[in-house]
Amino acid sequence: MSLRIVVCVKYVPDATGDRRFGEDFTTDRDGVDGLLSELDEYGVEQALRIAEASGDAEVTVVTVGPDDAKDALRKALSMGADKAVHVNDDDLHGTDALGTSLVLAKAVEQAGFDLVVCGMASTDGTMGVVPALLAERLGVPQVTLLSEVAVEGGVVTGRRDGDAATEYLQAQLPAVVSVTDQSGEARYPSFKGIMAAKKKPVQSLDLDDLGIEAEQVGLAGAWTAVDSAAARPARTQGTIVKDEGEGGKQLAAFLAAQKFI
Amino acid sequence: MAEILVLVDHADGVVRKPALELLTLARRLGTPVAVVLGAGDAAAGIAAKAGEYGAERVITADAAQFADFLVVPKVDALQQIAGSVNPAAVLVTSSGEGKEIAARLALRLGSGVITDAVDLASSEGGPVATQSVFAASFTVQSRVSHGTPVITVKPNATSPEAAPAAGAVESVAVEFSAAASGTKVTSRTPRVSSGRPELTEAAIVVSGGRGVGAADGFSVVEALADSLGAAVGASRAAVDAGWYPHSNQVGQTGKQVSPQLYIANGISGAIQHRAGMQTSKTIVVVNKDPEAPIFELADFGVVGDLFAVLPQLTDEINTRKG
Numbered sequence A: 001m002s003l004r005i006v007v008c009v010k011y012v013p014d015a016t017g018d019r020r021f022g023e024d025f026t027t028d029r030d031g032v033d034g035l036l037s038e039l040d041e042y043g044v045e046q047a048l049r050i051a052e053a054s055g056d057a058e059v060t061v062v063t064v065g066p067d068d069a070k071d072a073l074r075k076a077l078s079m080g081a082d083k084a085v086h087v088n089d090d091d092l093h094g095t096d097a098l099g100t101s102l103v104l105a106k107a108v109e110q111a112g113f114d115l116v117v118c119g120m121a122s123t124d125g126t127m128g129v130v131p132a133l134l135a136e137r138l139g140v141p142q143v144t145l146l147s148e149v150a151v152e153g154g155v156v157t158g159r160r161d162g163d164a165a166t167e168y169l170q171a172q173l174p175a176v177v178s179v180t181d182q183s184g185e186a187r188y189p190s191f192k193g194i195m196a197a198k199k200k201p202v203q204s205l206d207l208d209d210l211g212i213e214a215e216q217v218g219l220a221g222a223w224t225a226v227d228s229a230a231a232r233p234a235r236t237q238g239t240i241v242k243d244e245g246e247g248g249k250q251l252a253a254f255l256a257a258q259k260f261i
Numbered sequence B: 001m002a003e004i005l006v007l008v009d010h011a012d013g014v015v016r017k018p019a020l021e022l023l024t025l026a027r028r029l030g031t032p033v034a035v036v037l038g039a040g041d042a043a044a045g046i047a048a049k050a051g052e053y054g055a056e057r058v059i060t061a062d063a064a065q066f067a068d069f070l071v072v073p074k075v076d077a078l079q080q081i082a083g084s085v086n087p088a089a090v091l092v093t094s095s096g097e098g099k100e101i102a103a104r105l106a107l108r109l110g111s112g113v114i115t116d117a118v119d120l121a122s123s124e125g126g127p128v129a130t131q132s133v134f135a136a137s138f139t140v141q142s143r144v145s146h147g148t149p150v151i152t153v154k155p156n157a158t159s160p161e162a163a164p165a166a167g168a169v170e171s172v173a174v175e176f177s178a179a180a181s182g183t184k185v186t187s188r189t190p191r192v193s194s195g196r197p198e199l200t201e202a203a204i205v206v207s208g209g210r211g212v213g214a215a216d217g218f219s220v221v222e223a224l225a226d227s228l229g230a231a232v233g234a235s236r237a238a239v240d241a242g243w244y245p246h247s248n249q250v251g252q253t254g255k256q257v258s259p260q261l262y263i264a265n266g267i268s269g270a271i272q273h274r275a276g277m278q279t280s281k282t283i284v285v286v287n288k289d290p291e292a293p294i295f296e297l298a299d300f301g302v303v304g305d306l307f308a309v310l311p312q313l314t315d316e317i318n319t320r321k322g
Ligand SMILES: Cc1cc2nc3c(=O)[nH]c(=O)nc-3n(C[C@H](O)[C@H](O)[C@H](O)COP(=O)(O)OP(=O)(O)OC[C@H]3O[C@@H](n4cnc5c(N)ncnc54)[C@H](O)[C@@H]3O)c2cc1C
Pocket: A038, A039, A123, A181, B208, B209, B210, B211, B212, B234, B235, B236, B237, B238, B249, B250, B251, B252, B253, B254, B255, B265, B266, B267, B268, B269, B270, B271, B272, B273, B276, B286, B287, B288, B289, B292, B304, B305, B306, B307
């Protein structure tokens, strides 16, 4: 039977642009350019590599997000994924990580899966908890933060570089994995891939389709609340000198004046 | 007073510094109760240290599961302990593992979770967490609005302060769930210490980027770091090139540091690098391109070749130290 791989991806505001909050302190997703989170490209890449190695696999990408999030799905499809699921519902505005994991879990279950692949974190919220939450909700092993991953004979293995140690992990499928930006550069979509993506199926689902009540998600359903968000005052530039043979000494004088030496 | 559960992170039988910071912060919120999991023979020493830093009670649990399987055994233990203690909040260190443990625990407890707090304050509505978001360009204050707040706190959020307390040790036996043995750790290689301070704990960090040019080039960065007793950091470009280990990467997908002094050498200042260092107190830059965006952050900058500036600076520091 063919290996069913589901990749969870997020459409995020471009980190090199001007990211900000809306009036309700949710991330402003309308007034800024968005894209497929770069960290999720690594998830798509590893899913495709696992699919290629297995020879008989189907890769589905799933996103939860507003209308524009379909751009993230298109990118993943043009990289080589087979089909896509877009969960989109006005009631999702302001959903927290716990709520997102609920929606993703339902969508992944509905799609059918042997392996769920995620990026290590989103580039906007940067919490890095959705993969673990998905595993908890789906009741399957989490094999996360991997810099190397392989699937063979119904077993997933991988390397996790933690703070204190490097660990090798192993679990039976079905499982949830997340991969880091050390797992291998993501491929660029080819022209052929971009053309092919236009014909690949994208299924749209709303909360009803997933059997989720509006109260379970959105800003009102979130179990955390933001009281304030303030732009950090810009740093003021200090003294800049050009090295004309004394740069190191000038720097030493600065460090001494600041009592670092 | 309300009890605050603190998961005490340890390695090689020693309490890690961020755990002492958590205990220090927990005292602002209530009475710290330390949880020490899978410490084996080292548990007594770790418990004593937790007592020194304010833990009124220390709950220990030991089982092979903590080392043999990923994340879930610790979630099972914390869930069970939270069930008997009924804490006002649970604090965990913000590491990859810590955040995963916190999130799964929160889901099981029916609680909201906040990650990567850089400060904590007590309020009538429960703990208020300060977070630094969007590559540290915004400061956010947030609260858990449902259930027992589960909060992960970044290293260096405060400096550890001793405040001796009873530290009464209770040991518990954990009943593990079926999920606990889902992900096997088939081998573990502890990271070898460089002998330099931990990146996230260091008062001074000296970093090198693509401008360092080669693995060998890092010797000038290391020499400067050693003259200052500093940790060494690297940009992702330097890590991707294989010049320096990933464990030293500073930035969005590496470590986020907030030292007294950060010295960026041959680093351009991409947003993802800034995300890991722009909350540093003082920032010094050495870069040969006067247009490099990193200069916008500099309290002092030298436009020049790092291979000329760094050795001169290192010599000068070593001479001044006499
Ligand atoms: C999702 C994502 C996550 C990322 N995470 C991180 C992260 O965690 N950390 C990180 O650092 N990056 C990260 N990046 C990469 C980031 O975007 C930049 O590519 C990277 O930071 C560039 O590294 P650099 O400044 O060393 O190299 P460059 O941008 O190439 O800059 C090199 C600098 O060195 C200077 N230079 C060259 N030679 C010399 C010399 N002899 N003396 C003095 N100066 C010299 C040059 O003028 C230049 O300014 C991430 C990117 C993405 C998309």
